[in-house]
Ligand SMILES: Nc1ncnc2c1ncn2[C@@H]1O[C@H](COP(=O)(O)OP(=O)(O)O)[C@@H](O)[C@H]1O
């Protein structure tokens with residue numbers, strides 16, 4: 001049975017889980033900066049391969065790679081469109097009938113974008129899988145970021161799995177009412193259209209209820225707030241953060257020079 | 259003996275996340291019966307009934323609906339025979355008009371024109387909400403939403419109707435309405451009802467199965483089931499209030515389930531005790 005990808009924290013007792021959220025954030029952001037510095041998709045692929053030790057040390061080797069299959073269709077579209085219509089095309093790779101051609105520059109551009117997406121996806125996903133939303137909020141607050149900022153991150157992370165499971169239930173309900181969801185893409189798209197209404201209405205309703213509940217518990221009170229989940233930046237966090245920044249500089253400079 | 263509508267053979271089911279929610283279930287559901295499924299939260303009731311219309315397929319064992327193995331059919335195909343009303347009406351109402359909501363199922367089954375209109379009208383009249391047909395489902399109260407959800411299944415005329423906790427969150431009036439609806443539907447449907455309302459179960463069910471920890475712990479008529487206090491205790495269930503009251507009175511029969519039976523006992527007990535004096 002196919003199971004939808006769950007975008008939420010998975011509790012494991014691992015080295016990576018126990019790092020301070022800020023440390024993990026520094027790693028993730030460094031990687032994202034890096035892939036925008038690099039000039040070759042091969043460098044991006046090397047950065048991608050670096051996810052393997054991270055995934056291993058988070059005990060989530062299988063899960064981290066699960067979202068990749070959802071990117072394939074995007075990759076195909078990118079390669080087709082850029083390969084055919086890239087605006088700065090110069091070299092024909094394959095001549096096609098009716099004056100069309102596949103252009104080398106287009107393919108290079110598509111592989112660049114694809115590899116960036118790939119890297120962002122797996123590193124971002126690893127971060128979400130290994131970071132408890134509560135810890136993230138607490139850690140962000142320690143950085144003296146406004147409380148509301150942490151809350152927005154938390155709410156987003158919590159809402160995604162909820163919308164996912166809500167969607168699964170609505171699809172089940174529609175199948176139970178005789179809707180055939182197997183078959184052609186058109187058939188499936190048609191099946192998913194009536195989903196949007198209840199999903200949107202449900203989300204708005206949730207948001208209103210959430211706002212009321214938050215205010216009932218003094219969310220906007222102007223005072224110092226405490227937290228159930230405490231996060232401390234330990235020595236290993238500092239070491240890893242410094243290492244990450246050094247790696248970022250070294251990788252960035254070499255990739256730029258090569 | 260008529261053939262059972264649903265046959266469950268050695269059904270074991272494990273969710274992809276790894277929770278085994280059903281273990282070696284064997285059960286036959288007969289035509290025309292009102293089967294109640296009781297058991298504490300998480301005991302596997304919903305998982306069990308989702309196998310009857312193919313929303314879930316057995317990990318091991320088989321489920322046969324009119325002798326058709328559910329593994330070979332989609333839920334949409336099985337929905338002609340087995341209708342499932344979800345626990346939370348908000349999960350299953352997705353159209354912007356009550357009328358369209360009821361129409362959704364029969365339309366998928368290929369009904370058209372006057373036949374479609376008739377089935378929608380009948381389904382709304384059975385639950386008494388024909389007057390609300392032009393309303394937006396979100397403007398209805400919880401009792402009404404539940405009835406709309408049930409009506410949307412009735413409109414598909416399935417042989418079997420499954421009601422998953424139909425009275426949860428309902429007020430007294432809503433519970434009464436659901437009870438009379440079950441009685442009416444049971445005249446020409448097989449009904450499977452999951453419920454925590456023992457009072458309702460004792461009044462509508464012809465058979466009760468008690469689920470505990472992914473298994474069927476025991477089953478029988480309400481009269482047989484609600485006197486097994488030791489077993490019920492183990493599953494954190496209690497007989498209906500009237501039965502508990504009767505059971506606590508010395509000299510009363512132990513399988514009293516209705517007010518009428520209670521009054522009968524009261525009278526016969528009184529005459530017995532007055533005779534002995
Ligand atoms: N989609 C799911 N994925 C994983 N586990 C589930 C899922 N749905 C239910 N379960 C688990 O299966 C068990 C039985 O659940 P359920 O059939 O819903 O019980 P009930 O309806 O009796 O309350 C529970 O332990 C529940 O946590």
Ligand SMILES: [Mg+2]
Nearest residue numbers: 303304305345
């Ligand atoms: Mg349930």
